[in-house]
Amino acid sequence: MNATIELLQSHRSIRKFTEQKIPLELLHELIRAGQCAATSNHVQAYSVIHVTNPENRQAIAELAGGQAYIADCSDFLVFCADMKRSTNAAERAGAEVVRGTTEQLVVASVDTALMAQNVAVAAESEGLGLCYIGGIRNNPAEVSSLLRLPEDVYPVFGMCLGYPDQNPEVKPRLPVESILMEDYYRDDQEEEQVSGFDSTMNEYYRERSGGNKDTNWSEQLKPLFTTKLRPHMQGFLQGKGFGLK
Amino acid sequence: MNATIELLQSHRSIRKFTEQKIPLELLHELIRAGQCAATSNHVQAYSVIHVTNPENRQAIAELAGGQAYIADCSDFLVFCADMKRSTNAAERAGAEVVRGTTEQLVVASVDTALMAQNVAVAAESEGLGLCYIGGIRNNPAEVSSLLRLPEDVYPVFGMCLGYPDQNPEVKPRLPVESILMEDYYRDDQEEEQVSGFDSTMNEYYRERSGGNKDTNWSEQLKPLFTTKLRPHMQGFLQGKGFGLK
Known part of the structure; x- marks a missing residue:
């Protein structure tokens, strides 16, 4: 390298x-x-x-x-x-x-x-x-x-x-095989891959927090998509002249 | 450097x-x-x-x-x-x-x-x-x-x-002072800066073409915005679930 x-x-x-x-x-x-x-x-x-x-x-x-x-x-x-x-x-x-x-x-x-x-x-x-x-x-x-x-x-x-x-x-990232796909989009192992990455992130959070932070990737993503994060963006961008058509 | x-x-x-x-x-x-x-x-x-x-x-x-x-x-x-x-x-x-x-x-x-x-x-x-x-x-x-x-x-x-x-x-780029602005967006010198960059690009195109390509940045941009380049993008993206709201 x-x-x-x-x-x-x-x-x-x-x-x-x-x-x-x-x-x-x-x-x-x-x-x-x-x-x-x-x-x-x-x-x-x-x-x-x-x-x-x-x-x-x-x-x-x-x-x-x-x-x-x-x-x-x-x-x-x-x-x-x-x-x-x-x-x-x-x-x-x-x-x-x-x-x-x-x-x-x-x-x-x-x-x-x-x-x-x-x-x-x-x-x-x-x-x-x-x-x-x-x-x-x-x-x-x-x-x-x-x-x-x-x-x-x-x-x-x-x-x-x-x-x-x-x-x-x-900070750890998804394993390369999760995001690099040969020829076609493949999601048949998505759930398994995410579950593996959840374990990686759980370990990372626990180690950094002395065992106090018990969470993982999927849990951390929840609040981002549960509410409509930054719901003003479409209106804001259109007001600035972006994405009107 | x-x-x-x-x-x-x-x-x-x-x-x-x-x-x-x-x-x-x-x-x-x-x-x-x-x-x-x-x-x-x-x-x-x-x-x-x-x-x-x-x-x-x-x-x-x-x-x-x-x-x-x-x-x-x-x-x-x-x-x-x-x-x-x-x-x-x-x-x-x-x-x-x-x-x-x-x-x-x-x-x-x-x-x-x-x-x-x-x-x-x-x-x-x-x-x-x-x-x-x-x-x-x-x-x-x-x-x-x-x-x-x-x-x-x-x-x-x-x-x-x-x-x-x-x-x-x-390939030359706009001078740094055209794109880096202190505190506020400033476009009072935009026309002058673009005109200077047009000269830079004119020279670049002429040198590369042995004098045959007489154009500049502004001229090269014209066809990009004259017709609606890739007018399908909004519909395509919305069909894929992006930018619906």
């Missing part, structure tokens, strides 16, 4: 950071590495808001469900899917632009994620830690308003970056 | 591959590296179909708009957003599961992209080349049917992997 693969396989979310600040030049280097990820038809359908204003950091920490590390980390970024720049460019070049398609929602969300993951890998290669913040989608309209996001731009997730002040274990 | 960042910044799509095959053990290692990417609430909302059947490779090459390297590369993967496994697991654990939300479409698409980008980085760290295939969304229903994808699973993109038999230049 080479050093890069080892780096990828040692990822874990960091939620506690030292006081040390990331030099701005390094931050730019990480973003440039992000931009080198593949992008659908070269559209580059993303913008990144570097939130430096402490009041806005605090406000977003609360809007994301009380995640204090959003305010405390060295740098907090909001990765936005952005169809505005490219559709404007095409329009100025004379195109009669069609906006608001579900295809564009997929393109922009995927472009943004590919880009962010390169930023994450680059950051970890420099000894930084990070965690993605999906919680900004708890209140995406308020976050958008704080960051003054225009139509055709939506906040997909945030990312806390900084120098780690904790060293958590790598 | 460290070696990992250098690797990230040297990415370019590879569409011509040698005959050399990727060992299956290495392919599994790449997938495991992919799985170590961050995942929303540990959902791991993806499956990967390893298409080995030559007839299906050929069929997908055609369905994706005539991309022969889908049939020719060492390994072709289809990355699928998968809400089936996790919602089934929650249901078996006793949850009254809500499916079909737009939030789940975002979660699963993002999870899949983060995972795939780690696979891409891992592959390039081993000297492999790759290109993403968004073209499978040209005919997603036919691709889904070939791969027997059930409800709550949709094919986001493909990936061709193999040993490079070409050495293209790195």
